Amino acid sequence: MPRTFSESELAPLSRRDFLKVCATVAAAMGLSDAMIPRLAAAAASPARPPVVWLHFQECTGCTESLLRASHPDFARLILDLISLDYHETVMAAAGYQAEDVLQETIKKYNGKFILVVEGAIPTKDNGIYCKIGNRTAVDILADTAPHAAAIIAIGACASFGGIQAAAPNPTGAVGVQDLVKDKVIVNIPGCPPNPISFLGTVLHFLTYKKFPALDKLGRPMFAYGRKIHDQCERRPHFDEGRFVEQFGDSGHRQGYCLYKVGCKGPETFSNCPVVRFCDVGAWPVGVGHGCIGCTEPGFWDTMTPFYERLPGVEIPGGGQGIVVGADSAGKKILAVTGAAIGIHAAVGIGRRIIKGAGSDRTKED
Numbered sequence: 001m002p003r004t005f006s007e008s009e010l011a012p013l014s015r016r017d018f019l020k021v022c023a024t025v026a027a028a029m030g031l032s033d034a035m036i037p038r039l040a041a042a043a044a045s046p047a048r049p050p051v052v053w054l055h056f057q058e059c060t061g062c063t064e065s066l067l068r069a070s071h072p073d074f075a076r077l078i079l080d081l082i083s084l085d086y087h088e089t090v091m092a093a094a095g096y097q098a099e100d101v102l103q104e105t106i107k108k109y110n111g112k113f114i115l116v117v118e119g120a121i122p123t124k125d126n127g128i129y130c131k132i133g134n135r136t137a138v139d140i141l142a143d144t145a146p147h148a149a150a151i152i153a154i155g156a157c158a159s160f161g162g163i164q165a166a167a168p169n170p171t172g173a174v175g176v177q178d179l180v181k182d183k184v185i186v187n188i189p190g191c192p193p194n195p196i197s198f199l200g201t202v203l204h205f206l207t208y209k210k211f212p213a214l215d216k217l218g219r220p221m222f223a224y225g226r227k228i229h230d231q232c233e234r235r236p237h238f239d240e241g242r243f244v245e246q247f248g249d250s251g252h253r254q255g256y257c258l259y260k261v262g263c264k265g266p267e268t269f270s271n272c273p274v275v276r277f278c279d280v281g282a283w284p285v286g287v288g289h290g291c292i293g294c295t296e297p298g299f300w301d302t303m304t305p306f307y308e309r310l311p312g313v314e315i316p317g318g319g320q321g322i323v324v325g326a327d328s329a330g331k332k333i334l335a336v337t338g339a340a341i342g343i344h345a346a347v348g349i350g351r352r353i354i355k356g357a358g359s360d361r362t363k364e365d
Helices: 015-028 033-044 061-067 072-081 095-108 137-147 155-160 195-208 235-239 322-364
Strands: 050-055 083-087 114-118 150-154 185-188
Touching (some): 050 137, 061 072, 072 195, 095 137, 114 155, 150 155, 150 195
Parallel strands (some): 050 083
């Protein structure tokens, strides 16, 4: 069923809330306060870019993370920022009428609209495992992508294939970048991704007329430029060797590091610890569940089993932590230093004895 909105969700943003959201996005993008007015001006521009939003193999979680009631300001701003001309979840049209809207939008805004793809594209058996209006996802993407100005693949599925592409990948599911080679593609992976990562990407496009800097996987650097491990509030516990050994133990209750129970933060790039989700500022690790690496390619295969630790991650101090390790190293250094002082003193005394003996022989001579 199409997503419906209450009057409060669709009510215009107040100027204060509008600037607050722009400031939040600017901070997430690493921009200075001086850029907030420019972002706000771009967001308030009446020239909204037309957007065609396609759904393929997915759960609609990416759309819900953007438009759910706990993010009314973001939902309203996103809907104000763009002209969402085709989106199966939120549009009123259905059936043949909806498909007519899609074709009319492509024709009217040829080369000017942003294509957003949510969900993987199955390619096996001529793509029969995902059909809309009796057309396969492969055909719909092939007919739509050439006419887009740029493409945003939102979510792990559209970016890298997601759970549909997990071994043995029975439907031959792939991400958009595996099929479209001649367009700018921005991947915003996650299961689901943070709304600010999408909003920041669109705002950057509106403000600078280009997408933000991307990493080698096509992800915006402002959102995926650092590892979760390096930004996590539990990192000090990792550095001091304090770990949750099993869920529900005393370390778990005290907020210790979740690495030993499977957290994939050391190998996952995302802004989750900084931006977080929902009005309460929650994110999985913060509420006691390890990161599963959902922003990385093939995470259903490479990051599983989810509750077993990643191999090859060095624990500071050999598992004792930085402070204990430093204390131990300090004691060793003091011991070595003490021994060196003793040796130096012994050498000095020896030299004085030899020197004294030499003086006595001189006197006898």
